[in-house]
Amino acid sequence: MAITAASSDARAKLLSAGMRLIRTHGFTATTVDELCDDARVTKGAFFHHFVSKEAFGVAAAEHWSLTTGALFARAQYHAASDPLDRVLAYIDLRRALLRGAIADFTCVAGTMVQDTWESSPAIRAACDASISEHAQTLEADIAAAKRKYGIAGAWSASSLALHTQAVLQGAFVLAKAKGDAAVAIDSVDHLRRYIELLFKPATLKTGRTRMDKGRRRMKR
Amino acid sequence: MAITAASSDARAKLLSAGMRLIRTHGFTATTVDELCDDARVTKGAFFHHFVSKEAFGVAAAEHWSLTTGALFARAQYHAASDPLDRVLAYIDLRRALLRGAIADFTCVAGTMVQDTWESSPAIRAACDASISEHAQTLEADIAAAKRKYGIAGAWSASSLALHTQAVLQGAFVLAKAKGDAAVAIDSVDHLRRYIELLFKPATLKTGRTRMDKGRRRMKR
DNA sequence: GCATACATACCAACTAGTTGGTATGTTGCT
């Protein structure tokens, strides 16, 4: 797929418009016309770059994976030497991102999978890959923390990594229902507290005190 | 809204069809024709009972609230004398319900709000009411448990009640993405462990041992 | 004789996708 000089301005603009529109209306409710209007591109250009609306959906999930993957890869939370600190710093970053309009912080893959999981196996798989691969970037740090602090709970690093994503996805749903990010922030705070508690006995032995570090506003 | 003698067989059939269809396709992707076909009712009947598709959505959220409200009201988890036991029994019930087809255990309100929160304030509000009122039925037990065990965490009973709903909603999203309920069960297990840990110091003082009670399969 | 609970037939607007075209490269041969 040699990328030529002006390799499709239109494709990039459509994907960018897709991120916005899918997050606000979901995938099914986002029409091809709407996508084209928003991207200031014609329908011909749309079907030149994507053989169908479904193919666009798959490309949108992959685009989401790439852009968010790059964002998190270059974030500073990897800097901490302690693996548990890296996990907690990730949670703090996710909490800090819950700002501005709801459509600006919610997850394209999570939103899209809700109205496509039954009708489009291809989109479902692409969304699953996006979410699961992102979770996997956490898994190594969680596993390292378990090893370092000798935690032998009945839970696996991978299940905890996926749980963080479940909490975030659920927090987005509640934020949409309430039209307010506050409830999502509260939920992420509960998630942070959970991880602190999971590692608390071990870190106390080691003489660490991390509790309430990074804690901010707690409403109600 | 006086309920007349044979108060609309059609209305009930449409709402029942709506529960199924909204859970599988979402609200926007569910068409009025599909609803009518599934309920074996004509379009005339649909618009006789609901002034618009949006009004049907609001009615669907209210119907969901009523039916699930009744289900949980008559469940036995209220029986335990200890409030913490009641909260954990609720979690166990939610875990036990994660069986069969995905569309059979997911939440109508949570699914519907995802593709309507931006376009329909009325449906958004109805879904919020459904989720928030359900969370409130947990709040009293959580508050009682906090009081009984003298827990003074930086979290409120209401925020924890909403957090349980966020975890469940997120678990549904991941289950849809993976096409498998296992990931949702794992997440609910993490939620149960969190609540156990929140109350652990206090219950140990009191001589309770609840840990790992009710624990079942833990995959991976 | 009049309201309620439907049924049938229909419509204007919108839907994803198609068609046939153009403008601008890029490549390979001489």
Added chain:
DNA sequence: AGCAACATACCAACTAGTTGGTATGTATGC
């Protein structure tokens, strides 16, 4: 260098089918 052959990126207008919604009719019970 120069030109034919082809590829890419796009566009405007169209189509076949679907959408939520309506207009009008009818059957039944009080």
